[in-house]
Amino acid sequence: MSIQRIPAYLNRDTRRFLAAAVRSPGEIGAIAPSGRHLAACAASLISPGQGHTVIELGPGGGAITDALHERLTTVDTLLAVERNPAMAAHLSTTRSWLKVIAGDAADLPSLAARAGHPRADLIISALPWSIIPDADQRNLLTAIINVLNPGGVLATVLTMPVLYLPIVRQLRRRLGESFTSVTHRTVWRNLPPARLYISRGPLSPGAR
């Protein structure tokens, strides 16, 4: 759908998000962008001023990105990896401060290395896990783990309606097998309510 057909009373990020969601539902995998409480919950995982590298996967219209940016300081780095070309272009034009990488999160090791930040301390994922097939899920998790520092954190947004789908159960099982600890925080004030799965300390393949 063209963005011009979306009512102008919605903000530009939401309009861009909805246009992409209607045009490419199999890529966006959501009907609405994340709300500010969920974004704040994700941003609270940042320890600012430590020179950390934070990577957001699937930033979409920037709903979480802005909260991450607000919390980071100038010594920290934020990269955003977005596969949808229209969303990546939108982020680049609306957020001059953001390092946008137009590409597939499955290629994260090479994309991050090319951007000069081969290792991340925190990865925030709002990827649409409920519509990602099993083999791609495995590849994405491997790519993420290969980029995280030892002791690094992966925060994964999962909305409540998809939590018990077999493919999402599989993801939660894999998180448990791949990290030292997995906890979650529930954000009821989001549409739909969501959980942030916080996975700490990626395990090396031999330790799993």
Ligand SMILES: C[S@@+](CC[C@H](N)C(=O)[O-])C[C@H]1O[C@@H](n2cnc3c(N)ncnc32)[C@H](O)[C@@H]1O
């Ligand atoms: C559910 S939307 C989340 C958007 C935004 N972060 C939010 O919370 O409102 C998922 C986003 O992930 C992007 N995406 C899907 N698969 C991807 C992939 N393999 N690599 C990078 N981005 C991807 C989609 O284009 C979309 O922008």
